[in-house]
Amino acid sequence: EPEVTQTPSHQVTQMGQEVILRCVPISNHLYFYWYRQILGQKVEFLVSFYNNEISEKSEIFDDQFSVERPDGSNFTLKIRSTKLEDSAMYFCASSEAGFSYEQYFGPGTRLTVT
Amino acid sequence: AQKVTQAQTEISVVEKEDVTLDCVYETRDTTYYLFWYKQPPSGELVFLIRRNSFDEQNEISGRYSWNFQKSTSSFNFTITASQVVDSAVYFCALRNSGYALNFGKGTSLLVTP
Numbered sequence: 001e002p003e004v005t006q007t008p009s010h011q012v013t014q015m016g017q018e019v020i021l022r023c024v025p026i027s028n029h030l031y032f033y034w035y036r037q038i039l040g041q042k043v044e045f046l047v048s049f050y051n052n053e054i055s056e057k058s059e060i061f062d063d064q065f066s067v068e069r070p071d072g073s074n075f076t077l078k079i080r081s082t083k084l085e086d087s088a089m090y091f092c093a094s095s096e097a098g099f100s101y102e103q104y105f106g107p108g109t110r111l112t113v114t
Numbered sequence: 115a116q117k118v119t120q121a122q123t124e125i126s127v128v129e130k131e132d133v134t135l136d137c138v139y140e141t142r143d144t145t146y147y148l149f150w151y152k153q154p155p156s157g158e159l160v161f162l163i164r165r166n167s168f169d170e171q172n173e174i175s176g177r178y179s180w181n182f183q184k185s186t187s188s189f190n191f192t193i194t195a196s197q198v199v200d201s202a203v204y205f206c207a208l209r210n211s212g213y214a215l216n217f218g219k220g221t222s223l224l225v226t227p
Contacts, residue, residue, distance in 0.1 A: 031213065033213070033214075033215075035215075041219070042205070042217045042218065042219045042220060043159070043205060043207075043215075043217040044217070045214035045215060045216070048212075048213035048214065050213075055213055056212050056213045056214060058214065089157065091159060093159075098213060099147070099209070099211075099213070100147060100166065101164075102149060102161050102164045103161070103215060104161060105151075105158060105159035105160075105161070106158070107156075107157065107158045108157055108158065108159075
């Protein structure tokens with residue numbers, strides 16, 4: 001069964017460093033998403049991406065964040081200058097189409113900022 | 115504004131008991147979608163069900179069933195004859211006019227032998 005994959009599973013970085021989180025969405029899916037979950041809290045939407053552009057973003061997704069689809073399979077989230085409060089689990093998701101379709105999530109990348 | 119409330123923070127049951135997880139939502143839209151996801155201890159988010167606002171039929175899938183009632187803005191999830199493997203955090207989520215899933219805070223279910 002096709003699944004969303006994410007690398008790395010755990011990333012430790014120092015405050016102020018740039019990190020790139022990588023995702024490979026399900027191959028026939030057209031919409032891609034990033035969410036984050038701070039430990040013990042609910043899952044929060046960051047951004048959605050379709051047709052090589054951002055279709056929606058939340059207030060959390062400020063200028064420190066960017067997304068890219070560098071090739072036909074990868075989808076990345078970059079955090080330019082990490083802060084302690086960026087420590088969280090970051091989930092990538094994809095869906096076949098937009099509004100009415102379920103989103104399938106990857107296993108997550110745990111980001112720890114020290 | 116949209117909001118999802120899962121008032122039960124933690125539930126503990128003994129194996130084989132039935133358990134219902136509550137979800138109440140708020141939205142001004144007439145077209146919206148509701149979802150349930152499971153997050154086992156391993157941490158991934160597993161899709162369980164999607165329901166659109168025009169379909170109030172209840173759904174049953176094995177030991178799982180869902181009760182959608184627009185009149186009370188609720189989308190409750192029942193596990194029949196619970197098993198230890200059902201132990202997880204369960205999230206209800208709402209999606210209306212945008213792309214984002216708006217999650218509730220989750221209910222942590224512990225099933226003990």
